[in-house]
Amino acid sequence: MPDRKGPASGFLPPVSATIRQLPGPREFQVYVPEISASDLSWRSSRQVFPRPSPRWRHWLQDPGSLTESLIAHSNGCFQVQVVSENWWQGYSPYLHELLGAGMARQRMWSRKVVLVGRDTPWVLAHTLVPQASLRSPLGQVKMLNSRPLGAFLFAHPGLHRSRMDIASTGESWGRCSLFELFDRPIVVAEFFLPALIEGHPGLPPVAT
Template identity: 35%
Template sequence: MPPVRWYRSFRQARLNRPALAGTAAFWLQAEGSLTRHLQLRCRQRFHVEVAHEGFCLPTREEALTLGIPHRQRAWIREVRLCGDGTPWVLARTIIPLDTLSGRGRRLRHLGRVPLGAWLFSHREWSRGPLQTGLCHPVRPGDPRCARRSIFSNRDHRLLVGEYFLPELLARPL
């Protein structure tokens, strides 16, 4: 993922990049399941491509956001959310070890099932406030903007980051 500067709200991000509007504004502020919003915009098919899943170290900033020790490994899931055969969103989920206990064990075995579909179908999970991110792309196809939020279930938490690719942002709403 390219470097990202995170803001507590869309409004704060917009103050730093006034041109942030239109399609990007819609996706950064979309309520509910991003998976569902993407599915509704597909003409043919939506699918998930798993790029990586496994135990790794989150970044220092991700660990700080989740309130876990910096050197503690977590289950990290990176996927591409694709519409009509084209990657539209890169998603990165950080799941701390304690979240993987009990019913949370299922989170390690989602495969091509969208995490959003799973989270929004289990009412015990709730989403915290969305943070908006402005990306600093390195290559032409890198994400331009992102959002993230913490989902929590009693004492368990996970961090979901969604990075919007130019192909999605170029599509009309």
């Protein structure tokens, strides 16, 4: 599936400005930021200043399954919209640091999705799976289609989040997690949209 046309490399617009509803129920055209975008400065939460507000931290620091949290927050009115799935390969200092030189140079399976709650885009997500990881049961990620990645990952008790960094996108925040499952890495970035934090008609905002 081809990616939606996004901004030129190196330019990261306000994420909410890239969302447009398409004809049909709960279909949105979006630009999903890439983990490797040069505009993103991924750092541990202790190194970020100014710090995100408590409402943002509620989501950024949640150690559990984001899928489960969003399903609960939406009272079950939740869906995954796939934006693109394709091979990606390129140089990224952040991925080099995260995965090591050998793994970071590999081709990776790229999956971009929108997580929609109550007919509103709440989260943009980008997943990268190194080719070596696809030779394990993580290869099932290529066949998820519109099923949530979190439900697949957190169904395995051996899942381990070895690192989590956060970054500001200007109007909002994202987090990037390095997971290990079946002794293989998978990188997942989740960009939380203001609609999730602020709430919308019929849905109260997250308590501070």
